[in-house]
Amino acid sequence: MGQIEDLRMFALVVENRSISKAALRLNIAKSAVSRRLTLLEERFGARLVDRAPGVWAVTPVGRELYQRAVRLVGDMDEINSDFVEISGTIAGPLSVSVPQDFGIAFLNASLLAFKKNYPEIQLTVDFDDRAVDLTRENYDFAIRVTPKIEPGLVAQKIGSSAHYLCASPQYLAAQGHPETPDDLPQHRLLHFGNARRASWRFVDAGGTVHEVDFQPTLNSNNGGFLLKAAESGLGIAHLPDFIAAGGLANGRLLRVLPEVSVGAWGIFLVHAEDRRLNRRMRLFTDQMKQACTESLRVRGKATTLT
Numbered sequence: 009m010g011q012i013e014d015l016r017m018f019a020l021v022v023e024n025r026s027i028s029k030a031a032l033r034l035n036i037a038k039s040a041v042s043r044r045l046t047l048l049e050e051r052f053g054a055r056l057v058d059r060a061p062g063v064w065a066v067t068p069v070g071r072e073l074y075q076r077a078v079r080l081v082g083d084m085d086e087i088n089s090d091f092v093e094i095s096g097t098i099a100g101p102l103s104v105s106v107p108q109d110f111g112i113a114f115l116n117a118s119l120l121a122f123k124k125n126y127p128e129i130q131l132t133v134d135f136d137d138r139a140v141d142l143t144r145e146n147y148d149f150a151i152r153v154t155p156k157i158e159p160g161l162v163a164q165k166i167g168s169s170a171h172y173l174c175a176s177p178q179y180l181a182a183q184g185h186p187e188t189p190d191d192l193p194q195h196r197l198l199h200f201g202n203a204r205r206a207s208w209r210f211v212d213a214g215g216t217v218h219e220v221d222f223q224p225t226l227n228s229n230n231g232g233f234l235l236k237a238a239e240s241g242l243g244i245a246h247l248p249d250f251i252a253a254g255g256l257a258n259g260r261l262l263r264v265l266p267e268v269s270v271g272a273w274g275i276f277l278v279h280a281e282d283r284r285l286n287r288r289m290r291l292f293t294d295q296m297k298q299a300c301t302e303s304l305r306v307r308g309k310a311t312t313l314t
Contacts, residue, residue, distance in 0.1 A: 012084055014048055015077035017041060021057065022066055022074045078146055079282065099128035102288045105142075105150040108135040109231045109251050110169075110275075115151075118299035122292065129288055137229045142280040148289055151296065152276045153248060160281055164293065167275035167300040169248045173264035174255065179241040186244075186265055189218035196243030198234050199224035208246055211269040218268075248273060275300055 020030040021041065031038040049056050056070035066074065085100060106115060112135065123131050134140070140147055142161065157163045179196075186192050189210045199206045203224065210218045225243050228234050231251045238245035239260045245252075255261035277296055279289070 012081060014044060015073075016081045017044055018048055018056065019074060019077050019081060021045060022070065025064055027059075075144060083284065097128050098126050098287055098291065099130075100286075100288055101130040101132070101148075102292060103132040103134070103147045103149075104292070105134045105136060105138075105140045105147050107137050107151060107153055107231075109137075110153055110248075111135050111151070113250050115296070115299055118295055122295045126288070126291065137231065142278065143282070148279060148283065149292065150278050152278055153273050154276065155271065155273050157274075157276055157278060161278045162281055162283075163276040163278045164297075165274050165276055166297050168272040169250060169275055170272050171246060171248050171270040172252050172256070172266075173244055173268075173270060174238055174247050174252050174261040175244040175264050176239055176241045176260060177262055179238075179243065180262060180264070182241075188212070189220050189265060189268060192220050192244065193222040196225040197222050198226045198228075198237050198243045198245040200228065200231060200234060200246065202227050202229065209271065210265070211271070213267050246270065 017030060017034060020033050021027055024030050024033065027041050027045065028038045031041040034041065045057065052069070052073070054069040055067050056073060058065045058067060106119075111119075111133070119131070119133055123129070134147070139152070139158075140150055142150055152163075153169055173192075183195060186195060189208075189212065192208070197206075197208075201224075206222060206224050208220045208222070210220065212218065226234070226237055228237075231247065234245045235247060235251050235255060237243065238247070239255055244264050252261060256263065277293060279285070283289075285293070
């Protein structure tokens, strides 16, 4: 068994939290896996997994080795996938994190079509508004709807989404309409995130930039929940068009300060800097570009695409 296969074995041990389950996956004896794990620890001169009756814990050194082993083994699998397979079948794992509301509204059909076109790709789609760690959590891609991309990521902008300030007619009738952005801190503000103190940025008709600092009445990392909160009269929300459009169309929401520019957020397909694009990822990139171009236009949302 070579060093790459030793690392593959170790990754399976960590992922399954069990030597016996890893042995089953590899179709070899449990004693062989245990012996190879011991030899791996001797090679690196460090305990990788604390294992005793009732105890199972990956050590700090083991966690670091696991992260690097997964990338290395993945690279070798990608080489085999891209250059060795003679059948032409495109296969292997592909894990993607997608914002829940945006993904369900616009990407469902495209994701299902991708799976149908490439049935041998083991596609995992995580619908979650959480900003996953693309390096440590071993996702191939994430789709982000955001004003800026954090350092350490490679991003392709595949579209943009307008944002609006919105509130229910009932809330505005009871609390009044803000006349300028500076009036907003006197209102109940619903914020995407988890900050005790937050800031919104606006540009008025005269080109003046307003930075509004406030204490949110309600925080959430789910846009659909904030939509329901705004429609229920709980305050003023800062919502993307793909979430707010329905409420604005049927009158459950009204624009607040419509003459003020809230700014557009980019729609980005991102991956870790050290992640090389394999055939599966390149195909997925093309599919998502097409999905964002076609689906957003067809649905008639107020989203301007690049």
